[in-house]
Amino acid sequence: xxxxxxxxxxxxxxxxxxxxxxxxxxxxxxxxxxxxxxxxxxxxxxxxxxxxxxxxxxxxxxxxxxxxxxxxxxxxxxxxxxxxxxxxxxxxxxxxxxxxxxxxxxxxxxxxxxxxxxxxxxxxxxxxxxxxxxxxxxxxxxxxxxxxxxxxxxxxxxxxxxxxxxxxxxxxxxxxxxxxxxxxxxxxxxxxxxxxxxxxxxxxxxxxxxxxxxxxxxxxxxxxxxxxxxxxxxxxxxxxxxxxxxxxxxxxxxxxxxxxxxxxxxxxxxxxxxxxxxxxxxxxxxxxxxxxxxxxxxxxxxxxxxxxxxxxxxxxxxxxx
Amino acid sequence: xxxxxxxxxxxxxxxxxxxxxxxxxxxxxxxxxxxxxxxxxxxxxxxxxxxxxxxxxxxxxxxxxxxxxxxxxxxxxxxxxxxxxxxxxxxxxxxxxxxxxxxxxxxxxxxxxxxxxxxxxxxxxxxxxxxxxxxxxxxxxxxxxxxxxxxxxxxxxxxxxxxxxxxxxxxxxxxxxxxxxxxxxxxxxxxxxxxxxxxxxxxxxxxxxxxxxxxxxxxxxxxxxxxxxxxxxxxxxxxxxxxxxxxxxxxxxxxxxxxxxxxxxxxxxxxxxxxxxxxxxxxxxxxxxxxxxxxxxxxxxxxxxxxxxxxxxxxxxxxxx
Numbered sequence: 001x002x003x004x005x006x007x008x009x010x011x012x013x014x015x016x017x018x019x020x021x022x023x024x025x026x027x028x029x030x031x032x033x034x035x036x037x038x039x040x041x042x043x044x045x046x047x048x049x050x051x052x053x054x055x056x057x058x059x060x061x062x063x064x065x066x067x068x069x070x071x072x073x074x075x076x077x078x079x080x081x082x083x084x085x086x087x088x089x090x091x092x093x094x095x096x097x098x099x100x101x102x103x104x105x106x107x108x109x110x111x112x113x114x115x116x117x118x119x120x121x122x123x124x125x126x127x128x129x130x131x132x133x134x135x136x137x138x139x140x141x142x143x144x145x146x147x148x149x150x151x152x153x154x155x156x157x158x159x160x161x162x163x164x165x166x167x168x169x170x171x172x173x174x175x176x177x178x179x180x181x182x183x184x185x186x187x188x189x190x191x192x193x194x195x196x197x198x199x200x201x202x203x204x205x206x207x208x209x210x211x212x213x214x215x216x217x218x219x220x221x222x223x224x225x226x227x228x229x230x231x232x233x234x235x236x237x238x239x240x241x242x243x244x245x246x247x248x249x250x251x252x253x254x255x256x257x258x259x260x261x262x263x264x265x266x267x268x269x270x271x272x273x274x275x276x277x278x279x280x281x282x283x284x285x286x287x288x289x290x291x292x293x294x295x296x297x298x299x300x301x302x303x304x305x306x307x308x309x310x311x312x313x314x315x316x317x318x319x320x321x
Numbered sequence: 322x323x324x325x326x327x328x329x330x331x332x333x334x335x336x337x338x339x340x341x342x343x344x345x346x347x348x349x350x351x352x353x354x355x356x357x358x359x360x361x362x363x364x365x366x367x368x369x370x371x372x373x374x375x376x377x378x379x380x381x382x383x384x385x386x387x388x389x390x391x392x393x394x395x396x397x398x399x400x401x402x403x404x405x406x407x408x409x410x411x412x413x414x415x416x417x418x419x420x421x422x423x424x425x426x427x428x429x430x431x432x433x434x435x436x437x438x439x440x441x442x443x444x445x446x447x448x449x450x451x452x453x454x455x456x457x458x459x460x461x462x463x464x465x466x467x468x469x470x471x472x473x474x475x476x477x478x479x480x481x482x483x484x485x486x487x488x489x490x491x492x493x494x495x496x497x498x499x500x501x502x503x504x505x506x507x508x509x510x511x512x513x514x515x516x517x518x519x520x521x522x523x524x525x526x527x528x529x530x531x532x533x534x535x536x537x538x539x540x541x542x543x544x545x546x547x548x549x550x551x552x553x554x555x556x557x558x559x560x561x562x563x564x565x566x567x568x569x570x571x572x573x574x575x576x577x578x579x580x581x582x583x584x585x586x587x588x589x590x591x592x593x594x595x596x597x598x599x600x601x602x603x604x605x606x607x608x609x610x611x612x613x614x615x616x617x618x619x620x621x622x623x624x625x626x627x628x629x630x631x632x633x634x635x636x637x638x639x640x641x642x
Binding site for chain 1 (some may be wrong): 366395396401412420430435443447449451
C-alpha cells in the first residue's frame with residue numbers, strides 16, 4: 001500500500017509519458033536513433049551473498065532492465081552512498097565484481113559518484129545504477145500490445161536469487177547450498193531477436209517475482225493470464241526454503257530470469273533460441289494469455305483447479321535487490 | 322584522504338577512458354550524435370533548506386553537471402532511497418519541487434525507482450539522479466585544453482548555497498536570511514555558446530567550492546591558476562557566517578554558479594553573454610591561467626601578497642549536496 005501511495009505521489013507531479021508507461025525504463029528519442037534508459041537503487045541486505053554481491057547485482061539489474069526494454073546495454077553509471085566506516089577492502093571487492101560483471105555483459109561504466117554519510121545514516125553501501133542501451137528493434141516491446149492467445153515463456157527456474165538472500169538473512173542451515181543465479185541477460189534476449197522473434201513484452205521478474213510481473217502485464221494489456229503451476233520450474237532447494245519460511249516461490253524475486261510474451265506462432269522459435277544459450281537452457285512455456293478475467297493472473301494447479309493469484313499487499317522481500 | 326582512496330579503488334577496476342577523464346560526466350558516442358551523461362548522489366542534510374530542498378537540488382545538480390560538460394540537459398532519472406517512516410507529505414513536497422525545477426530547466430524526468438530501507442538504515446531521503454544531455458558544440462569543453470593566458474570567469478557571487486545549509490545545521494541566528502541560490506544553469510551556458518564562445522573548460526564549483534574546482538583544472542591542464550582574491554564576489558552574509566564557523570568562502574560548496582575558462586580574446590563576449598542572463602548578472606573575471614606553478618592555484622590577496630592555495634585534506638562540508 002505504501003508503494004502504491006509513493007507511486008501516486010510520483011505520478012501526480014512527474015507525469016511524463018515515459019514514466020506513465022510504467023515499464024522498466026524509458027525511451028529517449030534522438031530522431032535518428034532511439035535509446036533505452038533505466039535507473040534502479042540497489043539496497044540488498046546483506047551486500048555479499050552466495051553467488052554475487054551488490055556490485056555484480058547492480059550491473060545485472062541494469063543490463064536486465066534494459067533487456068526487458070528490448071535494448072542492449074551499452075553504458076551505465078553508478079552512484080555509491082557509503083556509510084562511514086564501511087571497509088575499503090569490501091568496497092574494492094564490490095567494485096571489482098562490478099567491473100567483471102560489466103565486462104561480461106558488454107556494458108561500460110562511464111560515470112560515477114560517491115557520497116559518504118555518517119555512521120548510522122546508511123547501511124554499509126547503497127548503489128544507484130543507471131543504464132543507457134541501444135534498441136534491438138523498433139518499436140520496442142510494449143505490454144499494451146499483448147493479446148489473447150499469446151504465449152508466456154520463462155527463461156529458466158525461479159527463486160534462486162531471492163531465496164539465497166532470504167536464507168542467508170534467516171540463517172537457514174542449507175543457506176550455503178543456495179546460490180544466487182543473478183546473471184546478465186542482454187545476450188540471451190539478443191539471441192531471441194536474432195532468431196527473428198519480436199516479443200510483444202519482456203519483463204524480468206525481480207521484486208514481487210513472476211506473480212507481480214505477470215499481474216502488471218495483465219493489467220497493462222487488459223487481458224487475463226493463465227499460468228500452469230506445474231509448468232513453472234522451481235528448484236528443490238528453493239521449494240524447501242520457501243516452505244520453511246512460508247513463502248510462495250512465484251512471489252520470490254529473481255535477477256537473471258526473463259519472462260517473454262510472444263505471438264503463438266513465435267513460441268517454438270523463441271524456446272529454441274533461448275535454449276541455444278546457456279542462460280536459457282531451462283526455458284519453458286508456463287502460460288497463455290486469454291481474453292477472460294482481464295487484469296488478473298489465474299493459476300491452474302496440478303489438480304486442475306483454478307484460482308486467481310492473490311498478491312499480498314505488503315512486500316514479502318523488502319531488500320532483495 | 323579517504324576520498325582519494327575510494328577514487329583509487331574505482332580507477333583501479335573501472336578504467337574506462339570516460340571515467341579517466343575525471344570530468345563531471347561522460348560522453349556517449351552514438352556515431353551521428355554525442356551525448357553527455359552524468360550521475361550524482363544527493364544526500365544533503367537537512368533535506369529542506371531556505372531556497373530549496375533535495376528535490377530541486379537533484380535537478381539543478383544534474384542540469385549543472387551536464388552544463389559543465391557543455392551540454393543541455395534533456396532527460397533525467399531519479400532513484401529514491403527512503404527511510405521507513407519518512408513522511409509522505411514531505412516526499413510529495415520534494416517530488417513537487419523536483420517537477421517544478423525540471424520544468425523550469427527544460428529537462429524531463431523519464432525514469433525513476435524507489436527503495437524503502439528500514440528505520441535507522443537511512444536518513445529520511447537520498448536521491449541519485451542521472452542526466453542525459455545534448456552537446457552544445459563538439460568537441461565539448463575539456464580541462465586539458467586550458468592554456469596559459471586563459472581567463473577565469475565566475476558567473477556570480479559564491480557561498481550562498483553552502484552557507485545556507487551550514488548555518489541551518491549549526492543553528493546560527495541569521496540562518497533565515499541566508500538563502501540557497503541553487504539554480505539551473507543550462508540556459509545560461511547556452512547563452513555563452515550562442516554568443517559564439519567555446520569555453521575551454523566549464524566547471525560548477527560544488528563540493529570543495531571554487532578552490533577545489535580550480536585546483537582540479539590546474540592539475541588536469543598542467544598550468545597554474547592565479548586567483549585575484551579581491552575579485553571574487555562574496556556576499557556579506559556569507560562572509561559573516563564563514564567567519565563565525567571558521568570556513569574559507571573559496572572552499573564552500575555552490576550549486577548555481579559556473580566557472581568558465583575561456584581564451585583571452587573571448588573574455589568580453591563571455592562576460593557580456595553571462596550578464597545578459599539573470600543568473601549571470603554578477604559575472605566577473607576572477608583570475609588568469611599561467612605557465613608557472615603548474616598544478617597549483619595561487620591567491621593574490623588585496624595587499625598584493627601571493628600564496629599557494631591550500632586545500633584541506635578533510636572534507637569541510639560533507640553533506641551539502
